[in-house]
């Protein structure tokens with residue numbers, strides 16, 4: 001792969017729902033180690049964009065490329081297999097299970113008891129959980145505790161850990177800091193920075209400009225289904241972004 005090749009490229013993507021043009025000719029690139037914020041007012045098209053990238057909605061037209069190769073997804077599973085993992089606000093965690101069990105949900109490692117009886121390898125799950133969370137610089141005291149005991153930021157870390165364990169190269173995060181207190185928001189920002197340091201690409205949807213400016217390299221602003229503007233974070237201001245969001 002050429003180092004200039006984006007990890008993810010969305011090229012002139014449109015998605016219509018009958019007469020509603022939820023997205024019209026929108027483009028977006030994410031390079032390795034880059035965090036791109038996707039911003040926009042309610043109804044701007046953010047959710048439609050992430051659903052197109054994650055295999056939920058086939059685009060009406062346009063292309064999606066991963067490392068320069070055109071791809072089409074027939075399902076979220078398909079997108080996942082190509083390295084795109086989407087973390088929605090509900091996080092899709094099983095509350096009564098441990099971090100390890102959440103990472104392996106439905107794909108548990110097995111071992112043979114007495115050389116023939118297949119059982120879940122809980123030790124391997126716990127070790128994978130520890131190593132994965134350490135990779136994110138997130139140190140958990142109780143690997144045997146159910147995730148229902150965890151704070152919002154810790155739960156977000158488990159969802160990210162699951163994506164990382166299964167080799168997601170591009171993580172799409174829908175409002176990961178919404179509904180969190182300030183210290184927890186900081187933890188999530190730190191987690192996103194560690195994904196970036198590992199060379200993964202992140203698309204980060206948020207209404208919170210402070211978080212966007214704390215963690216993103218670039219921002220793509222959608223307005224009523226079109227890209228209203230794209231800026232490097234180092235070259236823009238909150239005021240300019242708000243103007244792009246509301247227009248005029």
Ligand SMILES: Nc1ncnc2c1ncn2[C@@H]1O[C@H](COP(=O)(O)OP(=O)(O)OP(=O)(O)O)[C@@H](O)[C@H]1O
Pocket residue numbers: 017020021022040041042043044045046047048049
């Ligand atoms: N399944 C659908 N059927 C019809 N219209 C839809 C559908 N999904 C989205 N839309 C329309 O597409 C437009 C973009 O919606 P989308 O949910 O992508 O915006 P958003 O930026 O995510 O908004 P929010 O911040 O409120 O979640 C809206 O006008 C919405 O009503």
